[in-house]
Amino acid sequence: MTKVEIEQAVINLFKQVITNSGKSYDGTVDNNTPIMGAESPFDSIDLVTFIVALEQMIEDDWSFSVTLADDRAMSQTISPFKTIGTISDYIEVLIKEQQ
Amino acid sequence: MVIVITGTRKGIGKELAEYFCNAGHIVIGCSRGEKSIENVNYEHHSFDITDEKSVKLFFSQLRKNRGGLDVLINNAAVNNALAPVALVSYNAAASTMNTNFMGSFLMAREAIKLMMKNSFGRVINMGSMAVKYEEKGEAIYTASKAAVLAMTKILAKEVYQYGITCNAVSPSAIKTDLMDNIDPDALNVVLKRNAIPEMGTTKELIDTINWLISPQANKITAQNIYLGGV
Ligand SMILES: NC(=O)c1ccc[n+]([C@@H]2O[C@H](COP(=O)([O-])OP(=O)(O)OC[C@H]3O[C@@H](n4cnc5c(N)ncnc54)[C@H](OP(=O)(O)O)[C@@H]3O)[C@@H](O)[C@H]2O)c1
Numbered sequence: 001m002t003k004v005e006i007e008q009a010v011i012n013l014f015k016q017v018i019t020n021s022g023k024s025y026d027g028t029v030d031n032n033t034p035i036m037g038a039e040s041p042f043d044s045i046d047l048v049t050f051i052v053a054l055e056q057m058i059e060d061d062w063s064f065s066v067t068l069a070d071d072r073a074m075s076q077t078i079s080p081f082k083t084i085g086t087i088s089d090y091i092e093v094l095i096k097e098q099q
Numbered sequence: 100m101v102i103v104i105t106g107t108r109k110g111i112g113k114e115l116a117e118y119f120c121n122a123g124h125i126v127i128g129c130s131r132g133e134k135s136i137e138n139v140n141y142e143h144h145s146f147d148i149t150d151e152k153s154v155k156l157f158f159s160q161l162r163k164n165r166g167g168l169d170v171l172i173n174n175a176a177v178n179n180a181l182a183p184v185a186l187v188s189y190n191a192a193a194s195t196m197n198t199n200f201m202g203s204f205l206m207a208r209e210a211i212k213l214m215m216k217n218s219f220g221r222v223i224n225m226g227s228m229a230v231k232y233e234e235k236g237e238a239i240y241t242a243s244k245a246a247v248l249a250m251t252k253i254l255a256k257e258v259y260q261y262g263i264t265c266n267a268v269s270p271s272a273i274k275t276d277l278m279d280n281i282d283p284d285a286l287n288v289v290l291k292r293n294a295i296p297e298m299g300t301t302k303e304l305i306d307t308i309n310w311l312i313s314p315q316a317n318k319i320t321a322q323n324i325y326l327g328g329v
Contacts, residue, residue, distance in 0.1 A: 045260055052212045056162070065159055067151075 001062055001095055007031060007088045013057060014084060017042070017050045031085030047081070058091065066094045100312070101125045101168045103161070105148050105206055106175025108132040110275035111225075114301040115172060115308070116141060127161060127168070130175065148175055148202030158209040167213040170221045170312050173203040173247070180239035181280050192239045199243035204250060207265075211258050218262040221312045224251045226269030228329045232289055244269075248323050255321035264320035268307050271299030271327025294328025 011029050018025050018041060025041040027033065034040040036047055051068050058064050073080045073090060080090035102119050106112035107128030113135060116126045120140040127142045128134075134143035144160075146153035161168060176199045180191040207222055214220025226248050229241040248267050255265040271293060272278060272286055290296050303326050310316055311324075 048257075049215065052215055055212065056216070059159060059162075065155055067155065 001092075003088070003092055006091050006095075007084070009057065009061070010054065010084050010088045010091070013050065013053055017046055017053065021046050021049070029084065031083060031088070033084045035083060035087060036079075036081050051081075054087070054091070058095070062095065064095050064098050066091070066098075068094075100170055101127065101161075101165050102170040102172065102312075103127045103129075103168050103206075103210065104172040104174055105202070106130050107143065108135050110277060111270070111273060111301055111304065112172075112174040115174065115305065118301075118305050125165070127165070129157065148206055149197045151205055154205045154209055158213060162213055167217050168210060169214075169217075169219060170223065171206060171210040172308065173206055173222070173224045175202060176225060176243075176277070178237075178240040178277055178280070181236055183236055184238045187239055195239045196243050196246070199240070200246040200250070203247050207250070207254060211254070211261070211263055214263045215258070215261040220258070220261070220263035222251075222254065222258075222263065222265040223308055223311055224248075224265070224267040226251075226267040226323050226325075228269055228271055228289075228293075228325060228327060230269065231325065231329050232292070234285070234289065251323065252321045259320055262317075264311070264317065266311050266320060267323040268304060268311070269323055269325045269329070270304050271295065271329065273299050273301060273304070290327075292329075299327050 014029055014033065023041055035042055035050065042050065055066060055068055058066055068090065078086060080086045102124050104112055104116050104126060107116040108130035116128045116136055117138065120126045120138040125140050128136065129144045129146055131145065131147050133145055144157055146157060148154060177195055180187045180195045203224055210222060211220065224247050227244040229237050230245050230248060233241060251265055251267045258265060272290060307324055307326065311319060
């Protein structure tokens, strides 16, 4: 699983959650797109839906069982739940540990 | 429906599992010990609900084999700390909190992830009348159940938008191994305070759960239902 593949999958899922929640997002979706906070198009329900869908996609498509909201995620100085880039980085770390 | 029940090796959990299997539901049960129910609709998994890895694996298999679940009944519990606080060991308290609260939390956390995807779910947590009575010698068990009730109410608010309800049922005293160490005289005094001053049965618990999981109860959430006229 390459970094680019992870990022692309995360971006696709982000767009899917936005569409399914009936919202629209005009900005470009890339590594800097916020997934949390006032700047993000996600509300708290979208964020939960997104994280749960990510975990299930990682298990279904790549056969890794991960918990994204684990203790380490909570204690990092830069939260993985900031942008598409930070969550992609964290997914890469968790997957590498299981390889 | 696919119904997951924790603590099905014996006691109330076993009776609930047998009832729901006979009513035609698929019941997936678990306990640390081995399977004790023979029924075509029953599947058993032996694991400890306080072990995060085992809980994750259980739900991962459930998703692959059954596509998810409709109902979670968080029934498994222990009372390892039945003594005045001054005499309760750290491990007795920790293991009671771990099973009763952390175990219920872990099971609920993973269950709602699958329920969200199906936009339907019912989480039923087991409370206790101990929370209402605040009996001496039951501080840790009571605290663990109070924690479960607090989680029930907040979780209900978090998941309602996903079509999931979350409630607690708090039975009166029912004859099981969990009651073995309770002083019968003290229990009688407590029961006399209830509108129904005798021991409860699993029957009224089943009736209540049956209603809570029915489509008619889709707007009943964040509630704790006391049985026994507490
Ligand atoms: N009996 C009552 O009067 C009464 C009253 C109010 C509320 N309740 C509540 O009703 C529920 C059931 O109580 P009960 O009287 O049926 O208790 P019980 O007879 O002692 O049965 C407890 C069940 O939980 C399982 N269990 C315990 N720890 C576990 C763990 N860490 N992981 C997985 N399974 C575990 C046990 O199986 P293993 O040992 O094989 O793991 C057993 O099947 C509890 O939540 C209790 O607080 C009971």
